[in-house]
Amino acid sequence: MSAHAKTRIVGSPVPRKEGVDKLLGRARYVDDIEREGMWHGATVRSAIPRGLIRSIGFDRNIDWSEFAIVTAADIPGHNHIQLIFADQPCLADGKVNHCDEAVILLAHPNKHKVREAAAAVRIEYEPMPPVFTIEESERQDVIVWGADNVLKSFLLEKGDVDSAWVGAAHIVEGEYRTGAQEHLYIENNGVIAEYSADGGVTIWGSLQCPYYVHKSLLAVFDLPEDKVRVIQTETGGAFGGKEDYPSILAAHAALLAMKSGHPVKMVYDRMEDLAATTKRHPSRVRHRTALDGNGKLLAMDIEIATDGGAYSTLSSTVLSRATLHSPGPYVCPNVRVRSRAWATNIAPYGAFRGFGAPQAVFAIERHMDEIAAAIGIDPIELRRRNFLHDGDTTATEQVMREPVILDQLLDRALAESGYNGKRARFAKENKTNPVKRGMGIAAFYHGSGFTGSGERNLNSLAGIDVTADGKVRVLVSSTEFGQGTNTVLTQIAAEAIGIDYEDVMMAPPDTGIVPNSGPTVASRTSMVVGRLIERACLQLVALLRKNVGLGETFSREEFFAASERYRATKGEVVSLCRYEAPPGIFWDDQKYRGEAYPAYAWSIHVAQVAVDTVTYSAEVEDFWAAQEAGRVLNPVLAGGQIEGGVAQGIGYALYEKVLLQDGHMVNNQMTNYIMPTAEDVPPIHVYFVEIPFSHGGYGAKGIGELPHDGPAPAILNAIRDAVGISFTSIPLLPEDLFAKLAVRTGVEEVAAV
Amino acid sequence: MNAGWPAIEFVVNGETRNVHVPPMKRLLDVLREDLHLTGSKEGCGEGECGSCSVRMNGELVNSCLVPVLQAQGACIQTVEGLACDGELHPLQQAFLHCGGAQCGICTPGMLMAAAQLLANNPRPTVAEIREGLAGNLCRCTGFKRIFDSVLSAAAQTEIPMASETHAR
Numbered sequence: 001m002s003a004h005a006k007t008r009i010v011g012s013p014v015p016r017k018e019g020v021d022k023l024l025g026r027a028r029y030v031d032d033i034e035r036e037g038m039w040h041g042a043t044v045r046s047a048i049p050r051g052l053i054r055s056i057g058f059d060r061n062i063d064w065s066e067f068a069i070v071t072a073a074d075i076p077g078h079n080h081i082q083l084i085f086a087d088q089p090c091l092a093d094g095k096v097n098h099c100d101e102a103v104i105l106l107a108h109p110n111k112h113k114v115r116e117a118a119a120a121v122r123i124e125y126e127p128m129p130p131v132f133t134i135e136e137s138e139r140q141d142v143i144v145w146g147a148d149n150v151l152k153s154f155l156l157e158k159g160d161v162d163s164a165w166v167g168a169a170h171i172v173e174g175e176y177r178t179g180a181q182e183h184l185y186i187e188n189n190g191v192i193a194e195y196s197a198d199g200g201v202t203i204w205g206s207l208q209c210p211y212y213v214h215k216s217l218l219a220v221f222d223l224p225e226d227k228v229r230v231i232q233t234e235t236g237g238a239f240g241g242k243e244d245y246p247s248i249l250a251a252h253a254a255l256l257a258m259k260s261g262h263p264v265k266m267v268y269d270r271m272e273d274l275a276a277t278t279k280r281h282p283s284r285v286r287h288r289t290a291l292d293g294n295g296k297l298l299a300m301d302i303e304i305a306t307d308g309g310a311y312s313t314l315s316s317t318v319l320s321r322a323t324l325h326s327p328g329p330y331v332c333p334n335v336r337v338r339s340r341a342w343a344t345n346i347a348p349y350g351a352f353r354g355f356g357a358p359q360a361v362f363a364i365e366r367h368m369d370e371i372a373a374a375i376g377i378d379p380i381e382l383r384r385r386n387f388l389h390d391g392d393t394t395a396t397e398q399v400m401r402e403p404v405i406l407d408q409l410l411d412r413a414l415a416e417s418g419y420n421g422k423r424a425r426f427a428k429e430n431k432t433n434p435v436k437r438g439m440g441i442a443a444f445y446h447g448s449g450f451t452g453s454g455e456r457n458l459n460s461l462a463g464i465d466v467t468a469d470g471k472v473r474v475l476v477s478s479t480e481f482g483q484g485t486n487t488v489l490t491q492i493a494a495e496a497i498g499i500d501y502e503d504v505m506m507a508p509p510d511t512g513i514v515p516n517s518g519p520t521v522a523s524r525t526s527m528v529v530g531r532l533i534e535r536a537c538l539q540l541v542a543l544l545r546k547n548v549g550l551g552e553t554f555s556r557e558e559f560f561a562a563s564e565r566y567r568a569t570k571g572e573v574v575s576l577c578r579y580e581a582p583p584g585i586f587w588d589d590q591k592y593r594g595e596a597y598p599a600y601a602w603s604i605h606v607a608q609v610a611v612d613t614v615t616y617s618a619e620v621e622d623f624w625a626a627q628e629a630g631r632v633l634n635p636v637l638a639g640g641q642i643e644g645g646v647a648q649g650i651g652y653a654l655y656e657k658v659l660l661q662d663g664h665m666v667n668n669q670m671t672n673y674i675m676p677t678a679e680d681v682p683p684i685h686v687y688f689v690e691i692p693f694s695h696g697g698y699g700a701k702g703i704g705e706l707p708h709d710g711p712a713p714a715i716l717n718a719i720r721d722a723v724g725i726s727f728t729s730i731p732l733l734p735e736d737l738f739a740k741l742a743v744r745t746g747v748e749e750v751a752a753v
Numbered sequence: 754m755n756a757g758w759p760a761i762e763f764v765v766n767g768e769t770r771n772v773h774v775p776p777m778k779r780l781l782d783v784l785r786e787d788l789h790l791t792g793s794k795e796g797c798g799e800g801e802c803g804s805c806s807v808r809m810n811g812e813l814v815n816s817c818l819v820p821v822l823q824a825q826g827a828c829i830q831t832v833e834g835l836a837c838d839g840e841l842h843p844l845q846q847a848f849l850h851c852g853g854a855q856c857g858i859c860t861p862g863m864l865m866a867a868a869q870l871l872a873n874n875p876r877p878t879v880a881e882i883r884e885g886l887a888g889n890l891c892r893c894t895g896f897k898r899i900f901d902s903v904l905s906a907a908a909q910t911e912i913p914m915a916s917e918t919h920a921r
Contacts, residue, residue, distance in 0.1 A: 015849045022857030023845040025792020025832035029858065032791035184892050186796040186804055187858040236794070236858025237892050270797045482856025482893045636852040640898055644855065647895030670801035670890070678886040678896045 013636040017486035035263035040111035042118040044104035046096035049130035049345040049663030059120035068260035070105040077222030088311035098310035099664040107256040130345035137342035145343030152316035159334035164299030168290035176363035177729040180658040181280035187236025190267035193253035200227025207246035209519035216247035232509035235481035240351030274668035278350025285363035297332040304339035309348035315341040322356030328364035330386040335395040365442040365713030413604040413626040438722025442714040447597030448702030452587040462517035463536035463576030466563040476517040484637035496537035523702025530697020540575035603627035605710035609718035631699030645707025653712035766834025776822035792832035803889030806862035813869040832861035853902030855893035
């Protein structure tokens with residue numbers, strides 16, 4: 001099995017493939033690209049959360065003949081964005097369902113003039129009653145989506161929850177909430193579109209999933225597949241935020257290109273990007289848990305509600321992942337999860353690193369500490385008594401056939417962090433110190449790849465070819481946006497063939513050139529696409545051996561010479577592979593039962609937190625992350641994934657708050673939407689235990705999303721340890737700490753008098 | 754169309770440049786649009802993210818907040834001026850090997866902030882690096898490998914870089 005073999009390139013810290021271009025400032029992001037005769041586009045957006053459009057007025061002081069103006073009436077195909085359901089219009093037509101919904105598009109040769117003009121379009125509305133929260137949507141007094149405001153619901157059942165309460169030694173309930181979170185990629189969304197009647201639509205853009213944009217444009221323009229071409233430009237961060245939104249922006253720019261007869265660039269500024277594009281779903285999760293006298297879980301009854309926003313987008317799949325991660329990494333004979341995604345008149349929520357899991361993990365891992373406190377067991381011990389092990393079954397009755405080493409990871413994290421010693425020391429020091437310190441942990445898994453039957457439905461195709469000038473090219477639509485796709489896939493190809501890292505390059509991420517290897521999401525690239533590349537390489541070597549006499553062992557020169565002999569006699573030197581599910585995989589979409597994910601990555605986080613009871617600020621002072629995510633393909637990149645994810649998780653817990661007023665984001669600037677800076681992020685200590693996964697690329701499992709799941713519960717557990725008060729909602733800002741801690745201090749002072 | 758504006762002259766990466774542009778045009782736009790130096794990026798347009806950071810007369814500035822008028826006579830260094838004769842600058846080498854760049858969009862500004870820091874303080878502590886880079890946001894790395902990169906570059910750099918923006 002290749003996963004266990006000694007490797008030359010896989011596992012080594014080769015430098016990032018496109019690193020030099022990025023460091024020299026010559027990497028070309030979309031806003032760095034100009035096209036001949038290019039115009040600039042702008043979007044006129046709804047000012048109200050819900051209502052009918054009565055009239056549209058154009059300021060008479062502007063010469064509108066200079067502008068291309070696009071409304072829904074200009075759409076040649078279907079006025080919807082094709083994703084899972086087709087409920088979201090490309091442009092609002094007579095009715096708006098959220099603030100900042102696109103209504104009219106403008107283009108002009110001058111980018112300043114087009115922005116001024118956009119501000120001079122007046123839309124008159126007949127307002128309709130809006131719904132802003134999960135609770136308002138649940139009441140169903142006002143129906144804003146479908147028949148009942150429910151975008152999607154799931155029911156997961158194992159055993160018999162209802163009969164487990166009788167005879168339980170303990171029953172513990174809790175409710176946990178998480179807020180919206182903005183991706184805050186430093187490069188805003190942007191695309192350039194060209195259109196011609198003969199050639200169709202071409203898009204260059206900052207995006208994750210070229211074939212999602214491709215599919216969506218086919219519907220909007222009613223064009224055959226070969227008349228739409230999507231090319232990813234260098235992408236300055238994405239984190240899920242460029243999974244689905246670029247389909248909308250690409251359609252807008254392409255409509256303007258069609259109307260104006262010019263290439264059109266649309267690059268959002270920060271305020272527009274923050275107000276109009278997707279964010280992480282807010283959530284409310286309720287737990288009711290039964291335990292026996294030994295602290296063993298008897299039953300878990302879980303209710304999940306997410307706010308999906310005005311259209312369905314990816315809410316159903318985000319809810320699915322939340323559902324499947326909500327019981328945590330524990331064994332429990334009776335589990336019920338009832339989950340619903342609710343529609344509101346807020347800009348649609350979408351994909352964000354973790355994709356429902358951070359919300360679910362926050363709830364269960366906070367709840368575990370609440371249970372521990374309620375029944376008088378140490379939180380570490382409670383987890384140990386209930387951890388999943390090899391051979392156990394999950395809530396979907398998936399048997400854990402691969403090793404599960406939570407105890408080992410926990411031991412490592414506790415030892416490295418000095419958890420027990422510090423907890424004892426802090427408990428002593430906190431009595432006299434106005435800065436209260438505490439330690440908190442979170443234990444969790446993250447399912448790698450698409451949920452359930454998702455990977456089989458994707459049916460990904462990927463491979464390699466050998467160019468005439470002697471390079472191997474990786475042929476995938478899997479994109480690079482900082483996480484390391486280019487590097488790990490070229491490492492895998494070089495390793496599998498037996499050539500140098502420098503011999504392998506990425507084919508351009510262009511739907512006109514590369515096959516559909518699926519979207520670059522769901523922690524699937526290293527595991528699923530990496531495996532396809534590994535197989536395609538071995539397949540090519542076998543082909544060259546059989547047809548042109550490539551030896552059993554060979555040098556890189558012999559490999560390329562054999563490729564040339566093949567080209568001369570047989571033609572193109574190319575090898576493609578299609579996804580094959582690991583054997584024995586079974587998933588029932590109706591009952592939500594079976595192999596939820598082909599593999600799981602496992603992790604323990606430990607946070608050391610200081611709460612200043614004078615300023616009411618909470619600071620993460622130190623952080624430890626131990627994980628098993630299969631084989632580590634590149635230690636520098638893998639470490640960077642963990643550290644970056646932890647930093648985002650710290651922001652999610654303590655800094656990042658989306659403020660909405662009448663459905664519009666009012667802190668849509670970097671001055672008032674606050675992410676952790678270089679001075680806020682603590683030292684982050686990262687430890688990998690490697691157990692190669694036999695169906696992943698060189699043994700890899702997914703790693704990208706895992707680190708975002710743990711920080712928030714670990715930090716709030718540490719705050720509980722520090723101050724003895726439970727907080728159940730994030731983001732947890734100083735004013736929230738003040739609200740509870742100041743009240744308590746006041747009471748104590750009164751008592752002391 | 755630009756000929757009507759009086760010339761503004763400054764030195765960029767060792768080269769004297771003349772531009773005829775509106776005096777209140779942002780230095781960032783002049784660099785990107787008129788001089789085609791697209792390495793400097795716009796992330797927020799309000800001086801919060803630092804991805805447009807350049808060095809001007811020995812100071813680190815957010816070029817999105819500088820009207821080009823203020824650059825009259827200035828010596829400016831952008832990311833394009835960091836490498837010398839095709840050789841990566843020690844900071845660029847260090848970022849490449851330590852994993853200090855992921856998506857790369859903050860990198861040009863981060864490199865300029867790091868160059869500025871090392872110019873004033875050739876052997877910074879981690880706390881000093883944190884402070885020196887606090888105006889430059891990175892959403893990918895969690896900063897740790899950026900700190901490692903700066904430490905590694907500082908350890909390899911013998912000559913203080915204080916005079917760099919003027920001497921080239």
